[in-house]
Amino acid sequence: NAGVMQNPRHLVRRRGQEARLRCSPMKGHSHVYWYRQLPEEGLKFMVYLQKENIIDESGMPKERFSAEFPKEGPSILRIQQVVRGDSAAYFCASSPYHSGTEAFFGQGTRLTVV
Amino acid sequence: GESVGLHLPTLSVQEGDNSIINCAYSNSASDYFIWYKQESGKGPQFIIDIRSNMDKRQGQRVTVLLNKTVKHLSLQIAATQPGDSAVYFCAEKKNTGNQFYFGTGTSLTVIP
Numbered sequence: 001n002a003g004v005m006q007n008p009r010h011l012v013r014r015r016g017q018e019a020r021l022r023c024s025p026m027k028g029h030s031h032v033y034w035y036r037q038l039p040e041e042g043l044k045f046m047v048y049l050q051k052e053n054i055i056d057e058s059g060m061p062k063e064r065f066s067a068e069f070p071k072e073g074p075s076i077l078r079i080q081q082v083v084r085g086d087s088a089a090y091f092c093a094s095s096p097y098h099s100g101t102e103a104f105f106g107q108g109t110r111l112t113v114v
Numbered sequence: 115g116e117s118v119g120l121h122l123p124t125l126s127v128q129e130g131d132n133s134i135i136n137c138a139y140s141n142s143a144s145d146y147f148i149w150y151k152q153e154s155g156k157g158p159q160f161i162i163d164i165r166s167n168m169d170k171r172q173g174q175r176v177t178v179l180l181n182k183t184v185k186h187l188s189l190q191i192a193a194t195q196p197g198d199s200a201v202y203f204c205a206e207k208k209n210t211g212n213q214f215y216f217g218t219g220t221s222l223t224v225i226p
Contacts, residue, residue, distance in 0.1 A: 004122050004157070033213065042203055043158065045213035056213065102148055103214065105157035 002027070004094050004106035005074075019079040019086070021109045025094030031074045033093040033103055034067060043091060049075060066075045082113045126223045131211070133191040135220045137204035142185060144206040148214065149178060149189045153200045161202075191222075199224045 013019050027030050030051050035043040045059040046063040049069035060067065064082075069075040079086055089110045093103035127133045139147070145166040150158035162173045163182050164187075171178050177190040187204050201221050205214040 006157075035216075040118065040218075042216040042218045043205075043214075045215070048213060093157075102160045102163060105150075105159070107155075107157045 004029075004092055004104050006090075006092050006106035006109050008109060008110070010106060010110050012114060013082045016081050016082055016114055018064055019064075019082050019111055021077040021079075021092075021111070021114075022074040023077070023092030023106060024074040025093075026096075029094035029096050029104075031095045031103075032069050033095075034075070034077050035091045035093065037089040037091060037108070038094050039088075046077070046090075053094050079111075082111070087111055087113045119151050121170050123218065124221045124223070125196050126199045126225055128183060128225050129224050130193055131195060133189075133194045133198070133222060133224075135189045135191075135202050135222065137187040137189075137217055139185050139187060139204070141206065141208060141215075142182070144208050146207040147178070147180060148205045148207070148218075149176075149187075150203045150205060151198075151200045152203060153190070163199075193220050194222075196226055198222060 004026055007022050011019055032049045034046040036046055037043050047060050047067045048056040051069055052071050064076045064080045089108045091105050091108045093105045095103045148163040149161040151161050152158045162176050162178050164171045164178045169180055175192045180190045191198055199222055201219040203216050203219045205216045207214045
């Protein structure tokens with residue numbers, strides 16, 4: 001059973017470009033969480049999705065950031081018009097049910113904006 | 115707002131000694147706590163969890179203690195090994211809401 005898969009592992013974008021980060025949850029998991037981690041800091045919640053629904057996006061910046069989890073395919077975190085401050089590691093986690101226990105994390109995508 | 119913080123940002127221990135990593139939380143309504151381990155370049159990995167109706171839980175070489183009176187959580191690692199070197203995060207999940215709140219993390223270095 002493959003774990004949570006994120007791609008790409010590393011992504012370099014110039015300021016103003018778009019970044020698309022993908023997350024395939026573990027098999028059987030229908031709940032996906034996105035977190036951002038700045039250097040030397042903890043994980044900051046961004047958004048929680050179920051298939052085709054955004055459940056909680058209280059941690060998402062109001063502009064330029066969006067997320068989706070379609071019926072088929074991976075969850076996508078999209079950052080439009082990236083700025084240097086978007087440089088961070090973005091982690092995706094999945095769980096089989098919301099009110100349960102731990103979430104399983106992917107290896108993360110390290111975004112660098114130049 | 116709520117916060118989950120760690121007392122010490124770094125910790126160095128001799129191989130074979132026991133390690134204790136501490137965590138303070140501020141929301142007494144939290145009902146579930148997890149310790150994660152994050153190695154360099156990798157995603158967080160679950161270590162052990164504890165619910166608020168428990169004071170102690172043991173795993174393989176690890177023990178988590180929860181003191182609700184002072185809102186304190188600790189992770190004890192017995193006979194620390196070089197492979198235990200990593201950043202350790204505590205996280206809390208409230209009985210309402212959808213997300214885990216993570217602290218900054220403690221970097222554990224095991225000296226051979």
